[in-house]
Amino acid sequence: MRTLILTLTLVLLAAPTAFAQQENSRPQLYKSRSFQVFTDLPKEEAEELVDRLETMLVFVSRYWGKPCRKMIKMFVVKDFQNWASEDMQNMAPEGIASIRSGGGLTMTSVRGIVGGPKLDANAVVYATADHGTPQHEAVHAYCGLTFGELGPVWYAEGMAEVGQYWRKGEKGVTTNPYVLDYLKSQTPKPLNDIVNNPLETTGDSWQNYAWRWTLCHLLGFNDNYTQRFKPLGMSFLAGNNTSFDTVYGSQFEEIDFEYKQFLQDVEPGYRCDLCSWDWKTRFRPVSGRAQVVSNIEADRGWQASRLLVTKGETYSVTTTGDWSLSKDGDELTADGDENGNGKLVGVLFQDYELSEIIELGTDSAFRASQDGKLYLRCQDDWGKLDDNKGDVKVTIKLANP
16 A cells, blocks of 8 residues: 655745845755755755755654654755756656745655555655755655654644754754744634644644644653653654543643743743743742742743742742853842843742732842742843853741741
């Protein structure tokens, strides 16, 4: 039995990318260990693309635990004016049409036994040279060749986007700015609309790709969910009848909350692993002269103070220690600098909602506007936490016991 898997990539045609027409730009074949790329890109750009594809393939092969054992054939087009009819004679009409529309298409044929193992597979990628489309489609080709499956659309397209944005040694967000601008300008798409929408059977828009990337990036990098995410993906690629709800149903409220926080705070360099919420620490109220103590690290997001506050009560906060906002930056107290950077701030969590930010510092007091769990952090840009260092010891008690 032979199965044909098609994946379609749509991109934002209005994204500002332009190339100057160059002489001697007829398509050439570039070969590497895992790719055969026929492209009209200039030699230097073509070699850089092939190198980037190989590096990405190492990453995805390590992640899914299987090497790509067959060559991935690719047609990557910068400008069809550079292509003569004989250059396109081995290209499928569907692939040409997809590139002309500004996107990409992966055609994977799988030969195997019904209900049994995959015996052989071949993949051909058609992609515009813009917008990271070759990397995106190469992830589809890898999955088709290696597993004979891509998984549900939200997973297949989301992971292809994760793959195309991956940079060696980089855990932070590297998504295209226009994607982040779109995500931050929209009301968050409900999780159920991403993972349980039967109508999303094709890669229908770059906007849907953005939402799928958001969920896959969050689940893949957030410490609370990453351990379950890889086995879920492997089950998808094995063709098993599993689902997001089966694996993450018990954590749905936590994921939904962190998904919305991610969309609110995300910027280039944002680290989901550093901003994972602490759902395990126990919080307690204080009475009399009792106090709670916590260590708050400069290079993480919101962290548990261990204090359960009561509406109307006033609490005093004192700190010891220093931190800095870069590896070689000046040491700051919890008061931060003159612009408030590096200041200790807090927020109250109750029923998966957050209060307004509470300005604190080395020696301060605040009156609780509501009941809730107090979380603390060092105030800094969300995309710049990873180079912070140091921590402060925070002691909190009733101001008037």
